[in-house]
Amino acid sequence: MEVVCGDTAKKNMTDMLAAHQALQAKQQAQELQIQQINEQLLYAANRESLHWQNRPNTVPDLTPVLNDPQQSDAVLDKLITLTSQVGYASRTFS
Structure with missing residues (x-):
C-alpha cells in the first residue's frame, strides 16, 4: 500500500508540474500578444501624430x-x- 501511495503522489506531482508549465506557457503567450498589440497601438499613434504634424498650420x-x-x-x-x-x-x- 505504501508503494501505491508513493506512486500516486509522484503522478499527482507530475500532473501538477505539467499543469503549471502549461499555465506558464499560456501566460507567456498572452504577454507576448499584449506586447505586440501595444507596439501596434504605439506605431498607429506615432503615425497619426506625424500626419497631424505635417499638416500646414496656415489658413488659406x-x-x-x-x-x-x-x-x-x-x-x-x-x-x-x-x-x-x-x-x-x-x-x-x-
Missing part, C-alpha cells in the same frame, strides 16, 4: 476669392449648403 488666403463677386457667391452658396446639411443632421440624430 481667401481674399482673392471673396473679392471676386462670382466666386464669393459660389463660396457662400456652398457654405450655406454645408451648414444647412449639418444643422439638419444634428436635428435628425439628436
